[in-house]
Amino acid sequence: MPELPEVEMVRRHLAPVMERRRFEDVILRRRDLREAFPRKFRERLIGQTAVSVDRRAKYLLVPLSSGETLLMHLGMSGDFRTGTGGSLRHDHVVFRMSSGAIVTFNDPRRFGLMDLVPAGGLATHPAISVLGPEPLSPDFDGDALARACRGRRMPLKVALLDQRIVAGLGNIYASEALHVAGLSPTRRASTIATGSGLPRPAAHRLAAAIKQVLERAIARAARENYRASRFRVYDREAEPCRRARCTGVIRRRTQAGRSTFYCPVCQR
Secondary structure (H helix, E strand, O other), X not given: OOOHHHHHHHHHHHHHHHXXXXXXXXXXXXXXXXXXXXXXXXXXXXXXXXXXXXXEOOEEEEEEOOOOEEEEEOOOOOEEEEEOOOOOOOEEEEEEEOOOOEEEEEOOOOOOEXXXXXXXXXXXXXXXXXXXXXXXXXXOOHHHHHHHHOOOOOEHHHHHOOOOOOOOOOHHHHHHHHHHHOOOOOOEHHHHEOOOOOEOHXXXXXXXXXXXXXXXHHHHHHOOOXXXXXXXXXXXXXXXXXXXXXXXXXXXXXXXXXEEEEOOOOOO
């Protein structure tokens, strides 16, 4: 499943051809993706101008001149392609923009999502209303992370995947951030906060590490240098730890049905 850096790169790819451009036509090659398209989806888009292309967690948000917002999620295998024509298998939605660009959504597994949110309804939309702070925003820091983890007995890695604690952080970068911060994925989430919710040093280290790994991943993707070798621990079971002077070997364990990779020596 695409994680936050990948979704951010899709946003940056779409912005130049969609922002301040009008939807000239919308072609739906099936009736649904993960869910059915909203009522009169095509009619509500045609003639509207995309005010901007934004991101909230792993959702793409396109505010429209009508006041509605086009909300999109890539699902497991979705991606957008821009160009002037051509068709591939699994091209399910096509936007023809006034810029002349053709924006095509391709989704082999059909777990993607498209919705139209009425004006003023974004904050209460089921997908958006539950989200915590954006990890790259000024609102997210050690204090915010400690408050969210206060009293939580679940493992720290599992807590990081809770979108109410930090929005958009996925399995890969949660493992990476914990390694950068030197924190074990199995320790209780509550251990990074005091009983009153004040941050311990671990909370500040972890918040900074989350920002660092996401920013670096976005920068690498922008350079089109996006290979598996970029990871410090993810998918590196039985390999030596990459932390300087650490003698540990990366292990893998399952937490909440997801693979966690970590160093048992330097992550405490």
